[in-house]
Structure formats: C-alpha cells, structure tokens
Amino acid sequence: MIRLDNVSMQPRGTGKPILYGLTLDVPQGGFRWLLGPSGAGKSSFLKLLTLGEQPSGGKLSILGTSVTNARRNSLTQLRRRIGFVPQDYRLIGEWSVFDNVALPLRLRGAKKDEIEQETFSVLEWLDVARLARHSPRELSGGEQQRVAIARALIGRPSLLLADEPTNALEESQARRLLFTFQQLVEMGTTVIVATHNEMLVREAPAPSINLRNGTLDRSDFA
Numbered sequence: 001m002i003r004l005d006n007v008s009m010q011p012r013g014t015g016k017p018i019l020y021g022l023t024l025d026v027p028q029g030g031f032r033w034l035l036g037p038s039g040a041g042k043s044s045f046l047k048l049l050t051l052g053e054q055p056s057g058g059k060l061s062i063l064g065t066s067v068t069n070a071r072r073n074s075l076t077q078l079r080r081r082i083g084f085v086p087q088d089y090r091l092i093g094e095w096s097v098f099d100n101v102a103l104p105l106r107l108r109g110a111k112k113d114e115i116e117q118e119t120f121s122v123l124e125w126l127d128v129a130r131l132a133r134h135s136p137r138e139l140s141g142g143e144q145q146r147v148a149i150a151r152a153l154i155g156r157p158s159l160l161l162a163d164e165p166t167n168a169l170e171e172s173q174a175r176r177l178l179f180t181f182q183q184l185v186e187m188g189t190t191v192i193v194a195t196h197n198e199m200l201v202r203e204a205p206a207p208s209i210n211l212r213n214g215t216l217d218r219s220d221f222a
Ligand SMILES: Nc1ncnc2c1ncn2[C@@H]1O[C@H](COP(=O)(O)OP(=O)(O)OP(=O)(O)O)[C@@H](O)[C@H]1O
Pocket: 011, 014, 018, 036, 037, 038, 039, 040, 041, 042, 043, 044, 045
C-alpha cells in the first residue's frame, strides 16, 4: 500500500515545489499507469517513491512505513523492497551484465549459489541470459533496458516502479514486458509504470495517476 496525503516535494535550492497537493492511495497488488505530458513531474514522483528525495510537506507512507518519520535503518529496509527501472538504466559499464543484475542480492549478503541461480533465472525471464558475461556497453538500447528491468526484479520487490520501461523496446518486447508486469501484480506486487506509450495503455486499461504541472490532473475523472 502506498498512501500520499497532501504531499509536496521541493528539492533544495529550488524556488517552488516540483510536486504539490498529491493525495492518493495505491493498494498492495495494484497496478497504475503514471501519465502526463513531458515535464508534468512523473520522474520526480518516482524519485519520491524510490526515496531519492524526501517530501517537503504532507505525509507519505510506503509499504506500511511512514517515510516522513522513518529512521535511517527502516528506510534502508524499505529501499530493499522497492525495485526501480530508471529512464536512463544506470548500468555500470565496467561490470558484466551478471554483476549489474546480481548487485541487489550481493548487497543483501546472499550466498553464492543463490546469487548464481536467481540471477540466471531473472536474466532468462527477460531473455538476456546469453549476454550475462558481456559489458552493458556492448548491448543495444533494448537489451540494456531489459537488463535494467532484470536488476529491478531480482530482489522480488513488493513495489516495482518503472520510468518509461518500453521506450527502447520493440512492440513485441513491450507486450511481453506488459505480461511480466501483469504476472507480478498477480503475485501481489504493486506496480507503477510511467509511460508515453499509448499502445501499451490501450492494451492494458488500468487506473492511472495523471500528473500535470506537478499536481494531480483530475480533469479525466467524471
Ligand atoms: N532537481 C530539480 N531541480 C529543479 N527542477 C527540477 C528538478 N528535477 C526536475 N525539475 C523540474 O520539475 C519538472 C518535472 O520534471 P520531471 O522530470 O519529473 O517530469 P516528467 O513528467 O518525468 O517529464 P518527461 O516525461 O519529459 O520525463 C520539470 O519542469 C523539471 O524541469
């Protein structure tokens, strides 16, 4: 469950909030499209939910943890339950695909056998296992995007956030990814996907969070 109560976000050094007046709930196991024109605040909203930025006002609770009052230790625990696919992938070029994807498990102190098994299993799921020993620099944009998705999924997150996760994918791959998201939702994961891909939204009609100029756009609702 994610709950925002009149949340605003104003990064340090900025004159006015980037996000404001956000009040909404997303139930556990819910799926939401995150929609809005360029500059509406979608990436900033995801930054808030990935704990990359603290709210500057209001109350934010993620997976039962109140972010506003949380101690550092519980934020670290919470972070481990959140998977994120950033728009720019943020893969480490000096490392292999395997090591990039295995990182969350290593940080958690998982055993070698488990790391090997889980990493290959998720790489196979995303159809990039044959690239495990390559550097992300040798991969196409679509392949890098699938590796970034694998890294977000490996820790079996309770909350998955993805920023334009299909913009480098072919149509068939985008559909497959949509199916993966649906599988995750069936397993009880909360999934929020920012996209401009209208084809995808048409194929999987679901409730959406609509942003405009940093706040909720309710004009779509009756
Ligand atoms: N750290 C920051 N400091 C100041 N302004 C920022 C910062 N980050 C984002 N902004 C501004 O906040 C607004 C929302 O940006 P954001 O990247 O969240 O939009 P978006 O909906 O994700 O856009 P796009 O679809 O183009 O990715 C923009 O006007 C942007 O310039």
